[in-house]
Amino acid sequence: MNHIEIGGVQHPLLFNMNAIKNIMQVAGMQNFDDLTIQRDLAKSMDFALACAFYGILEGYEDQDQETPFRNIQKFAAKIKRFTELSPALDAFTQAATDFFATDEPEGK
Structure with missing residues (x-):
């Protein structure tokens, strides 16, 4: 499990189906294709905040x-600095990629 430090305190960080669903809902995304199209969304404060909070x-x-x-x-x-949310953005990106991955080889 990942962790994130907010205000000098360590908190556990987990991106399971509940967290991914909530974050995608906050961002107005319907499916994984929306996530890949909206990569710039990770730069927005609301998206970063939702990633950290739900994680x-x-x-x-x-x-x-x-x-x-x-x-x-x-x-x-x-939250005192936006950079405190960076671990959540990184962990969410990896978790969402893993969650939506298929077992088929690329190109098929």
Whole structure:
């Protein structure tokens, strides 16, 4: 499991189906093709915030713990620099790629 540091505190970060679905919904994406078309979306604050928030939410859920953030606004209040969200963007990109990968060789 990945982790992310927000405000000097380490939080678990997990991108399972719930997290990926929530992030895609926030971004208005319907399928994986939308994700590959909208790679510039990762530069937006709302998308980065959603990646980190839902990844942390699922990370705590996976550990049977309560998240310290009641909602995305409370979470956003803890962010001091956009770069704090970078690990979440990287982890989401990899998790979404892995999640939507097919077992067929490329080119088929």
